[in-house]
Amino acid sequence: MNRNSPSVVIDGLVKRFGAFTAVDGISLEVQTGEIFGFLGPNGAGKSTTIRMLCGLLRPTDGRATVAGFDVARQPEAIRQRIGYMSQKFSLYDDLRAAENLRFFAGLYNVPRELVAERVEWALRMAGLEGRESAITGTLASGWKQRLALGCAVLHRPPIVFLDEPTSGVDPISRRRFWDLIHDMAAGGVTVFVTTHYMDEAEYCNRLALIDRGRIVALGTPTELKRTAMKGELLLVECQPLARALEALQKAPGVLDAAVFGNNLHLVVEDAAAAAPALRDYLRRQGLEATRLEAIPPSLEDVFVSLTTAQARN
């Protein structure tokens, strides 16, 4: 495959289940060797999209190609060239770790003389050396997840689809998992990954934010933080938080207010001008802000701002 040609091309893709539209006309391109993140809340249409790309669901409308093959008409050609890790852990619990690997090596037609080497490589990658004969169902979730990744990439596919690979996995295992993804991408593999963890999104080369079946923003994490938000961001530290939130939601010039941990994040037109005015406004309500300053937005801010903006429309 040409390194300059896109690995995944999606054009107006739609999936309806009866009256429910899960994916509502999305379009995007993923370049070869890119880590492309698909970010959105549960039920936004991430898994449905990834399943259509793997040929597991037939699109209702629009088209998409993976490695140059049409997802609706050439799913088998696609399956030869991809690795897929589904959202739910889906290896065989009653097989040993190495048996799962050998099984998938067989299904992917890994040449017989390479099987032992690849299985060993996958065990090493998953950190399962010495546990290869453990029954898969008894492994902790971080190990299971890495084993599943191992099974999906045994045949060295040029494109890998990972559907929420790290959900329910401890932070250290998650970190380790992302190191593996970066290693693969460095080797020229295209990685298409969905997540609802905002911190993970920062690890992606490019992102699509998806909400209710539509793409609400698309770009690198930096681009999104810089341009996708309308207005600027203020951090407010003020007790009691609930009363402060209620007051600030009605304050003049505040486009949006939301709780972030122990603080509030406000979206305003001009942070420098709004800060002193809001401090005064809070005082008139009998509230004292212990901190009130302009901050650069995180992806979460961008996401909340974009999705609430859409909900209002």
Next chain:
Amino acid sequence: MRWHRLLAMGRKEFIQILRDTRSLAIVVTMPLILMLLYGYGVNLDYKNIPVCAFDREGSQQSQDLLRRFEASDYFTVVRVAENYPAVVEGVEAGQCQLAVVIPHDFSQRLAGGQPAAVQALVDATDDNGANLVMGYTEAVVAGFSQELQMEWLGRQGRAEFRVPLSVEARTWFNEELNSKDFIIPGIVALVMAVIGAFLTSLTIAREWERGTMEQLISTPVSRTEIMVGKLVPYFVIGLLDTALCTVIAVAWFGVPFRGQWTTLLLSSALFLLGVLGQGYFISVVAKSQLAASQAALVSTLLPAFLLSGFLFAIEQMPAVIQTITRVIPARYYVSILKGVFLKGTPPALLAEHLLALAIFAALVMGLATRAFHKRLV
């Protein structure tokens, strides 16, 4: 089909069966349980029918007649009644299947050259059984009556008189008229139906329920490879169980095996392919283990039990039911089994039955492959 993938699929399935104690238990114990249950439990022979006797006369001749009932293998006098209500009670309580009432003028009438009637009360709850009981009763009474006649003719000085007609019955294939020999070969079909359809009905449904199917169909494995790979282990197990059943039948129950083992192997293989395909098809359509296993049992075990001629003769069924049995593969298999075990029927005579099994197997296999799609929903 790629050899590699088939091998991977089959090996994985084998490992799963070996690690699943429930499947393993079914594979090993089902043939044993069915064999012992039917081998010992079901007896279609009518022997030692319990009889209630009421002799109103109490003469030499009336007692003679009753002794004949006693002497027959078919009857055992379990109750001697003193009055008529006791006779009725014996039959009503189910103690006796037959009551024989001898009239008070029995020997008088016989001595006077007049016909005497013996009353037989038969519990006809089971009509087939009642027919047999009446037949045996008539035979006992007819034998007695014939002897009386000979005696009378002898007294008339015609000792050389012989009965003009008699039946020389020679039973073939099941010389001892043993119902066990008739039943046991058919049990192999029941075992196959359970192993073949019930176990395979779980395989695809289980993958959907556990979510492993999504991973499986995202790989390049073809649907034929999935089916063949999944069915091969069950095919092998099914043939091993056929062998196990045959050994038990011959070595333990002493059922004769007069045919060729190649005929047994061929017919078992064809029948197995059919039930395996049926179980697989059900599993593909049902997607839930519970629904699939129930559907599989109802659609294979029941017809194999009721409509195959295993216990109930097809020729005795109403015409409509007889027509239905033509599409039941177990019917052909049971008939082949009985032929192979008891008659030693040469394969050529069974060609039609074998062909029927092959057609059924090809049909369901084709259907099962087509029903499976490598897509979710």
